Amino acid sequence: MLVFGGDGIQQDRILEELSKWWPADSARVIAASIADLFANIDEPDRAANRPQVQSFVDDLISPGERALTQWTPPAKQARRCRAHD
DSSP, X not given: OGGGGGGOOOHHHHXXXXXXXSOHHHHHHHHHHHXXXXXXXXXXXXXXXXXXXXXHXXXXXXXXXXXXXXXXXXXXXHHHHHHHO
16 A cells, blocks of 8 residues: 555555455445545544544543552552561
């Protein structure tokens, strides 16, 4: 697929290559989708071109990392407490 990058996307060439692997009808649909993707690659409305908002997963990473780095196995905690007595 990367071979097509220098000449721009040519749907007929993509179709020709995809037809080696998929039935003709499927290859046509895939080739049209790929051509459409590359034709609109710089459109600001594409999700990939919009600024990403932080997700709830991002919000959980820092507290999770903090909890993991502060955690010690229970046996180690007990030994530490005895050492301070």
